[in-house]
Amino acid sequence: MDVRSGVVLDRLPLVVEKLPGGRLVTTTADFFIDWATESSVWPLTFGLACCAIEMMAAYASRFDFDRLGVIPRGTPRQADMIIVAGTVTKKMAPRIERLYHQMPDPKFVLSMGSCSNTGGPFYDSYSVVKGVDKVVPVDVYLPGCPPRPDALMYAVLKIQEKIKKMSIKDRLPQTQVAIEAMKQAGAV
């Protein structure tokens, strides 16, 4: 039976009132872990061009990304999301690739603005990458030149929606690989 099939457990935690000494909240692991993940989508402090100005405005008090649990981190080791805010040059592309691989799973890529989506006004340039999806896999494409902070907030909400649909079964690929290896070795 699919553990997510129970309607009550899927949508909201079940509170068991009649436990001696207090209350017990039961829910599925998927719901709980997804809730924790979506409530703390920490992006890498990373900006490339004018989109980064809008991104900074979104972090600051007027739009206040903190209330979505979006708190910029100074190192890819602590980041869950990379907002590619600006023009990706061919010189920058290998660096973005490296930063992406330095981030722990699960990780998300938000392509912000026309440059990062397709190259934008630099579609014919000799030095600009025609879309960051040529370098790293993108979860949400945000159009605009540059997008307003409101739009960036909407894109983050889209990422949170995506997180809500994730299951623990497929969110940790390296865990799956390890389990498969143990099965083959006869350890499990």
Next chain:
Amino acid sequence: MQAELLAKIKESFPQAAEEAAKEGEYRDPAPVLTVPKESLAALCKLLRDDAALAFDYLMNLTAVDYKDRLVMVYQLYSMRLKHKITLKAALPTDGPAIDSVTSVWKGADWLEREVFDLFGVTFTGHPDPRRILLPEDWVGHPLRKNYTREPDRYD
């Protein structure tokens, strides 16, 4: 800049020719001197060191590709005397090379690296002749008119 100062430069450097503005062309009133590439570095040193000229600031250093020739452009300013001058030197498009002016103005370092990066001009005597904007392994010089772009994995 005063006419007598210009006459003084021409006296020291008879090869330097003043380039007149074209009919109806708007141009900065500062004079433009065209010099052979061999004497450019020596002229720069004179312009900086002569007390009556005192061009202590290299505002801009760039190049223009006219297909049959490359023209180096140096825009100078005197912080002390508040006057300007522009120097131009033509180079062949095949293997363009000119003496570096980094020994005259330190600020020429990155400007010359940029011109090397985008136009392929070799600066003799430059302390660090590397590309500055494009990746190290880039092939060609993109601002040359005959540059053809090979699509790579990022296009």
